[in-house]
Amino acid sequence: MTDEELIGRLIDEAFRAPDWRGGAARRGHLPLFSYWGPVLYLTPAGDVVRNDDEDGPLRPADPGERTFGLARAAELYPELAHLRPPRPRHAVTCEQCRGRGRLTVSQGRAAPWDGTRSFVFCPGCDSLGWTSPAEGGDERAPDHGR
Numbered sequence: 001m002t003d004e005e006l007i008g009r010l011i012d013e014a015f016r017a018p019d020w021r022g023g024a025a026r027r028g029h030l031p032l033f034s035y036w037g038p039v040l041y042l043t044p045a046g047d048v049v050r051n052d053d054e055d056g057p058l059r060p061a062d063p064g065e066r067t068f069g070l071a072r073a074a075e076l077y078p079e080l081a082h083l084r085p086p087r088p089r090h091a092v093t094c095e096q097c098r099g100r101g102r103l104t105v106s107q108g109r110a111a112p113w114d115g116t117r118s119f120v121f122c123p124g125c126d127s128l129g130w131t132s133p134a135e136g137g138d139e140r141a142p143d144h145g146r
């Protein structure tokens with residue numbers, strides 16, 4: 001099954017999802033993340049798109065949104081785990097979240113997520129847990145197990 005067929009099947013399933021995805025599903029668009037109104041989607045062609053207003057027009061995601069969207073796709077849909085951006089060899093662990101990709105915000109201060117409390121996705125690394133000092137290098141080491 002190609003990614004296109006797989007994403008198409010996942011879209012069909014998303015319409016029947018009991019959670020927020022059921023309400024956010026659009027024909028030809030797999031919901032990845034809800035910003036409480038705007039939604040990030042994956043198309044069968046592999047593009048990440050979003051809207052800025054609920055039910056507003058879709059636009060291409062910017063690079064950070066695309067990274068974040070692919071990480072959510074890999075997390076929400078195990079069949080799409082291979083879409084998670086691979087960690088480059090020279091990537092550095094994110095200082096804000098110490099590699100967790102999530103933060104706990106408590107009394108106005110952000111700290112690495114402790115694994116139990118509610119969390120927000122880390123904006124410093126687009127939830128990947130690492131940042132790449134040199135963008136676009138060709139030395140990419142697939143590292144899906146972390």
Ligand SMILES: [Zn+2]
Pocket residue numbers: 094095096097098099100101102122123124125126127128129130
């Ligand atoms: Zn981070």
